[in-house]
Amino acid sequence: MARVLVPLAQGCEELEAVTITDLLTRAGVTVVTAGLDENPVKASRGVTLLPDTTLDDVNADEFDMVVLPGGLPGADYLDADPRIHAILKQLHQQGKYTAAICAAPKVLAGAGLLDGRQATSYPGVLDGMNLPQVAVMSDAVISDDKVITSRGPGTAMDFALELIEQLKGREIRNEVERGLCR
Template sequence: MAKVLVPLADGCEELEAVTIIDLLRRAGVEVIVAGLKPGVVKASRGVQLVPDVTLDQALADAYDMVVLPGGMPGAAHLKDDVRVVDLLKKMASAGKYTAAICAAPMVLAEAGLLRGKQATSYPGFLDGVPDVTLRAEAVVQDGTVLTSRGPGTAMDFALQLVETLVGRAKREQVETALVRP
């Protein structure tokens, strides 16, 4: 079974976080939700999210993918956390998947993972990042790096994560059950 880590920081975008976690779990993926610090995470619109573990506890395990929800200042907190940046670098060097949506692709850029890649983000968050080819698509996958634009693309992003981890048939099964047009 695929195993995914979703780190959460205060100020994260709740629609993105919950959509990612929910759809991956619907697909049978093991999802570990980790708070940067102990306790409840207060998301950008005031929704309170309860992580499964702290990031320090989560770092004891291995993952097939790390997915970063966006939102501000949540994405900035992720970018400023050396544990998150170091984990992303380790994932990339091991050929594992890294993914980010909205403002969070800036964390991938901070870790050096977007050099020579095609990527997308919430408008403006990757402007001026060298050696990145910016795209306007809802979801962009370049090798083991997946990025997406924002809350409105969260479901498309999560479904692409499902397809990448467990295949097209599972994506179609999850998507059909969601009654997507």
């Protein structure tokens, strides 16, 4: 069974975090949410999220994918955490998936995972950085090899469906999508 790690930082975008977790779970993926510390996570719009565990208590080798929700200042906290960069690099080196939405693709860029790739993010995030080695696009979702990026809260469902397709195949994606009445 596929396993996905979703790190949750204070100020993350709750719509993205919950949509990713919900849709992956509907697809039969085991999702583990991990806070950067032991505290409940107060998301960007004031919703309190209770992570399953802490980042210190996860073993990155047990996951097939890591997905970073965006939102500010959540993405900034993820980017400033060396454990996140280490996990991203480790999974990437193992040929596993890394994914980020909204402001969080800047964390992938900071870890060097967007070099030579196409990527998207919330308007102004990636294109506001000096990243000449990254083809910044305006697509809703971009999957470039095993690095997947998306624009923001409005693309969270499409992003989560793409994650499902990459992990479980088109048939499971279609099954989940039918259940959503899309």
